[in-house]
Structures are given as structure tokens and as C-alpha cells.
Amino acid sequence: MKFTIKKDLLLDALNKVSKAISTKNLIPVLAGIKFELKKKKLTLTASDNDITIQTSIESVNEDDFNVENEGSIIIQGKYILDIVRKLPDKYINIEVIDELKILIYTENSEFNLNGISESEYPNIGLEESKKKVNIKAGVFKSIVNQTAFASSNEESKPVLTGINLNIVGDMLECNSTDSYRLARKVIKLDKVSEDNYNIVVPSHNIVEFSKILGDDDDIVELHIFSNKILFKTGNLKFESRLINGTYPNTSNLLPDDSFLIVSTNLNDFYDVIDRVSILTSDKEKNIVTLETDEDILILRSSSAEIGRVEEKMKITKNNSENIKISFSAKYMMEALKSFSTETVNIHFVGEIKPILIKSTEDETLTQLVLPIRTY
Numbered sequence: 319m320k321f322t323i324k325k326d327l328l329l330d331a332l333n334k335v336s337k338a339i340s341t342k343n344l345i346p347v348l349a350g351i352k353f354e355l356k357k358k359k360l361t362l363t364a365s366d367n368d369i370t371i372q373t374s375i376e377s378v379n380e381d382d383f384n385v386e387n388e389g390s391i392i393i394q395g396k397y398i399l400d401i402v403r404k405l406p407d408k409y410i411n412i413e414v415i416d417e418l419k420i421l422i423y424t425e426n427s428e429f430n431l432n433g434i435s436e437s438e439y440p441n442i443g444l445e446e447s448k449k450k451v452n453i454k455a456g457v458f459k460s461i462v463n464q465t466a467f468a469s470s471n472e473e474s475k476p477v478l479t480g481i482n483l484n485i486v487g488d489m490l491e492c493n494s495t496d497s498y499r500l501a502r503k504v505i506k507l508d509k510v511s512e513d514n515y516n517i518v519v520p521s522h523n524i525v526e527f528s529k530i531l532g533d534d535d536d537i538v539e540l541h542i543f544s545n546k547i548l549f550k551t552g553n554l555k556f557e558s559r560l561i562n563g564t565y566p567n568t569s570n571l572l573p574d575d576s577f578l579i580v581s582t583n584l585n586d587f588y589d590v591i592d593r594v595s596i597l598t599s600d601k602e603k604n605i606v607t608l609e610t611d612e613d614i615l616i617l618r619s620s621s622a623e624i625g626r627v628e629e630k631m632k633i634t635k636n637n638s639e640n641i642k643i644s645f646s647a648k649y650m651m652e653a654l655k656s657f658s659t660e661t662v663n664i665h666f667v668g669e670i671k672p673i674l675i676k677s678t679e680d681e682t683l684t685q686l687v688l689p690i691r692t693y
Contacts, residue, residue, distance in 0.1 A: 319353070319387055319388065319390065319391060319412070320385075320386040320387040320389075320412070321355060321387075321412055322384045322410070322412075323360070323375070323383045323384075323409065323410055323412070324381075324383065324408065324409060324410075325408060325409065327375055327383060328402055329403060331360075331362050331375055332351070332399050332402055334371060335363065335364040335373055336351070336364060336395055337364075337529075338370055339364050339395040340366035340368075341396070343366055343367070345440075347392060347434055347438045347439055348364075348365055349394060349395055350392035350394050350395055350434055350439075351364045351392070351393055351394075351395045351398060352364070352391075352392050352436060353390060353392070354390040355385060355387075355388050355390065357385075357388070358377030358383075360375045360385075361373075362374070363439075363442060364395060365442060368520070368558070369523050369527075369556065369557065369558050369559075370442055370444065370556070370557040371530075371554070371556050371557075372442075372555045373554045389414055390436040391414050391418070391420060391433040391434070391436060392433060392435070392436055392439055393433055393434075394431065394432075397431060398422070401429050402422075405427055407425060407427070410422065410424055411424065418432065418433045418434070420432070444548060445541075446539075446548060446550065447543065449511075449542075450539045450540060450541050450550075451515075451539070451542070452507070452538070452539055453490070453507065453537070453540065454536070455532060455534050455535070455537070455538050455551060456534025456535065458528065458538045459528050460503075461490075461492050461503050461505065462524055462525060463528070464501060464503050465493070465494040465656075466501075466521050466524065466525050467494075467501065467655075468495055468499050468653075468685075469481060470495075470497070471496075472496070476563060477518055477564070477566075478495060478496055478497065478566075479521055479522075480519055480520050480521055480565075481493070481494050481518070481521050482494070482516070482517070482565040483515065483516075483518075483519060485507075485514060485515040486514045488508075488509065489504065490504070490507055491504045492504070493568045494521065495566070495571075498649065499653065499685070500568055500571055500572075500672075500684075500685070501683075501684075501686075502568065502572075502683070502684045503683050504682050515542050516565070517542060517547065517560050518561040518563065518565050520558060520559070520561060524558070527556045527558070530554070530556075532551070536552060537551065538550070539551065544560075545560055545562075546559050546560055547560060572674070572684065572686065573665070573671060573672060576665035576674065577639055577666065577667065578610070578635060578637060578640070578665075579663050579664070579666075580610065580633050580664040581634040581635075581661055581662075581664075582615065582631070582634070582662060584654060584657055584661060584662045584677075585660075586631060587615075587654065588651060588654045590617055590629045591606060591617060591647050591650055591651055591654075592651060593627070593629060594617045594619045594628075594647065595648070596627065597619050597621055597624050597626065597627045598647060604646060605644050605645070605647070606618065606619045607643070607644045608641070608642070608643050608644070608645070609641070609642040609643075610633070610635065610640045611640060613632060613635065614632065615630065615632075615633045616628060616629070616630050617629050641666045643666065643673065644689060644690045644691070644692040645687050645688075645689050645690055646690060649687045650675075650687055653675050653685035653686075654675065654685075657675075657685075658680070659677040659678075659680055660679070661678070662677050663676050663678060670691065672686045672689070673688075673689060674686055675687070
């Protein structure tokens with residue numbers, strides 16, 4: 319194997335696939351990246367058994383990428399990434415000598431690495447389904463950004479560490495919950511799905527994929543199988559395992575009606591909660607209390623060791639009812655951050671019932687935060 323490639327092209331591909339490299343893996347070969355050079359195409363593959371990422375570079379322009387000899391080798395991921403990132407040259411040469419010795423060189427630099435035979439690498443198919451679901455990359459990124467934060471970190475409830483994708487007809491419903499809050503996004507697909515799907519994708523994996531997505535207008539293909547999902551966009555393939563288990567029916571959590579709806583400026587409300595939470599003693603719960611009094615919203619927090627704070631702000635209410643309720647400032651702020659609208663409506667159902675956050679400008683997104691009893 320021998321080729322010359324523009325550094326930026328190779329670095330971009332390495333940055334994508336390196337997200338699937340795990341230093342903790344029990345199989346040493348999986349700490350490597352598989353380089354496969356055939357005809358005028360370089361394919362890079364990395365996997366940690368949980369996710370697999372593959373991307374390819376085509377030799378369209380000899381100024382960008384020039385192939386001399388075909389071949390394949392496994393190169394240790396951490397070192398090839400560091401080498402390519404730190405080399406100052408515009409072009410990098412990579413050559414395999416004596417089957418397992420790798421020479422990486424430029425005009426003034428030369429690195430010799432020990433490679434691993436490709437025969438040791440697990441057989442990775444990355445098969446595609448005949449029935450795929452298409453979503454625009456920009457829409458996919460917004461779905462992940464608006465829901466993933468609400469998933470759980472507790473491995474004791476594996477199914478809650480994932481994002482639930484529920485596809486029926488031309489509707490995609492995405493849910494994420496850790497039992498204390500819920501994020502739900504519903505979008506209409508451009509095309510009716512041939513099959514219905516109800517799957518749970520590990521939240522960490524889907525976030526990593528969204529980070530390497532390109533232009534918002536690119537199409538992301540979802541190829542769904544019984545135990546895995548393959549995301550494909552352009553020359554990039556990203557495969558993730560699915561989480562076994564039945565996702566809870568989150569529709570039961572959403573109240574049908576509310577006795578009070580408060581409308582407020584999103585940024586002002588966020589900033590007030592942010593300031594009031596400064597004096598909360600427990601960083602995990604950081605409880606603040608909200609109270610309405612006519613067209614005034616009062617937010618308070620206190621700590622026996624630190625002190626107390628109170629802030630007021632103007633609001634609009636849909637009736638003359640009032641409420642007093644406590645909640646986690648952290649959870650409320652994360653829910654508010656998922657909206658990109660100017661105003662939000664806070665729906666109150668009762669002092670011990672879930673708080674619903676919605677926007678009149680974006681009906682596809684619903685956030686729910688459970689209250690905290692303070693007495």
C-alpha cells in the first residue's frame with residue numbers, strides 16, 4: 319500500500335472514524351483504524367463493538383489524493399491521528415513496507431509505526447436495509463439536540479439511557495426521559511415509511527453521530543434492523559447497537575389540560591432561574607421555588623449555609639389562577655435551552671403534577687419537568 323494525500327482530507331476522515339476507537343477495549347485490534355486502499359478509493363473503518371464508523375475518500379483529483387499501490391493495514395488509531403494532526407505539511411505520504419511496517423513521511427518528517435494485519439480485524443458488514451427512512455441532516459441534528467440531554471446516565475435502567483425513535487407512517491416521534499423529565503420531538507417525514515419501528519438507540523452514540531454530520535441539507539438514511547441501526551450520509555456510515563427492552567409509554571406522562579398557562583420571554587426566564595440557582599446548596603437538585611401573584615412571577619431559592627435570593631419578573635397569564643411549585647433549576651434550564659423561540663408557555667397542572675413547557679411557534683417540541691416536594 320502506498321499513497322499520497324492532502325493532509326486536510328485525511329485528517330477530516332480520521333476525526334470522524336476515531337470517535338469509534340476505545341482505549342478500554344479488551345480486543346487490542348479495535349484500538350486501530352483499518353485502512354483499505356482499492357483502485358482509487360481509501361476506506362477507513364473503526365469500531366469498538368458498540369459503534370462502527372466508516373468513511374471513504376475518492377481519488378477524483380490527483381492533486382488531492384494519488385494512489386501508487388493498493389493494500390490494507392490496521393494502524394493504531396491514537397498515533398496516526400496525532401501524527402497527521404501535528405504534521406505541518408500540506409501533503410502526507412503513507413507506505414506499507416514488509417507487510418506490517420508503516421512509513422508515514424513528508425519532506426522533513428518521517429514516522430515508522432508497527433501495523434496489524436487486516437486478517438485480525440473483525441468482519442464488519444455495515445449492511446443496508448432495502449427499507450430505509452430518510453431525514454435531512456439539519457432536522458436530525460435538531461431532534462438530537464432537543465432531546466438527548468433528558469436521557470438517563472443510570473446504567474441500572476439501560477433502556478432510559480437511550481433515545482426512543484418511534485416511526486409510524488410519515489411521523490417520527492422521538493422521546494428521551496430519565497424519569498424526572500421528558501423531552502419529546504415529533505416531526506413529519508417527507509415520505510411514508512414502509513414499516514413501523516419502535517427502537518431505542520444509545521443516547522451517547524446518536525449524539526456522536528450528530529456531531530460529525532455535515533451540511534443541514536444532506537440526507538441521512540436510517541437503515542433499521544432488529545438489533546442495530548445504520549445511519550448513512552454521503553460517504554459516511556455509522557452503525558450503532560440498539561438497546562433491548564421496551565421503552566415506557568411516555569404519552570401517559572403528558573397531561574391533557576392545565577389550570578394555568580404562563581407566557582414569558584424565554585431568555586428572561588432562563589436568566590432569572592440561572593441567577594436564583596446561584597444560592598442553591600445541592601448542585602444536583604438545585605431547587606428553586608416559583609410562585610405567581612397576578613401578573614408577577616416570583617422565583618426564590620435559599621440555603622441555610624449560604625443565604626436566600628428572590629427575583630420578580632412580569633408575565634402574562636391565561637386566567638386569574640395562581641400557583642406555587644418547586645423544581646430543579648438545572649432540569650428547567652436544560653429544557654428551556656432546547657427551544658429557539660422568543661417566548662415559551664409554561665403549563666401548570668397542579669403543585670405536584672408535571673410542568674409542561676411548550677412554544678406557540680414550534681408545536682413539534684414538548685418538554686416536561688417533574689416538580690419537587692419541598693415540604
